C-alpha cells in the first residue's frame with residue numbers, strides 16, 4: 713500500500729518529503745496550502761486535529777510530528793540511511809535533530825506565527841523581534857555543526873550520506889531568509905545548504921514544492 717504524505721510548501725514537512733524522495737520510497741504527495749488555511753478544513757482536521765503538517769499515512773496508521781515520521785521511516789525501510797548505526801554517533805545525531813525540532817523550529821514559530829503566543833498585537837511585534845535575535849544564534853550553532861563535520865572530512869552532517877539533519881538545516885536556513893536574515897551572514901551554512909538542495913532527491917522535493925532557497929527579497 714502506498715504511503716501518503718501531507719505537506720505544505722516550505723514547511724517542516726519538507727524534511728520527510730526530501731527523505732522519501734532521496735530514498736526512492738514510493739508515496740503519494742498531498743499538498744496543503746497553509747497560507748490559505750487548508751489545514752483547518754474539516755477533512756484534514758479529521759486526519760490531524762492539530763491542523764499541522766507533516767502527516768504520514770500508512771494504511772490505517774496516521775503519524776504526525778517530524779521526528780515520529782522520520783523514525784518510523786527509518787524502522788520501516790531499514791536499508792535506507794537516516795542516522796548513523798553506531799550508538800554514540802546515533803545519539804549525537806538525534807540530539808541535534810531533537811534540538812532543531814523542539815528549539816530552532818519552535819523559535820521560528822514565534823517569528824512566523826506570533827499570534828499563537830499572544831493576541832496582544834504590540835507584544836506580537838516584540839516577540840517576533842526577540843525571536844529573530846534568538847534565531848540568528850541558532851543558525852550560528854547549525855553553521856558550527858557544518859564546520860565541525862567538514863573538519864572531520866564528512867560530506868554531510870552525519871557522514872557520507874544525506875540525513876534528516878542536512879535537510880532540516882536547509883529548511884531552517886531558508887526560514888531565516890523569510891525573517892530577512894541574509895544568507896551572507898552565514899556563508900558556510902549557506903553554501904552547505906545549496907549543496908544539500910542540489911542533491912537529486914532533495915531537488916525533486918524542492919521542485920515539487922516550488923521553493924526558492926533565499927526568499928529574503930520576496931517578503
Ligand SMILES: N[C@@H](CCC(=O)N[C@@H](CS)C(=O)NCC(=O)O)C(=O)O
Nearest residue numbers: 723724751763764765766777778779
Ligand atoms: N512539532 C510539529 C510541528 C509541526 C508544525 O509546526 N507544522 C507547521 C508547519 S512547519 C504547520 O503545519 N502549521 C500550520 C498551522 O499551525 O496552522 C512537528 O514536528 O511535526
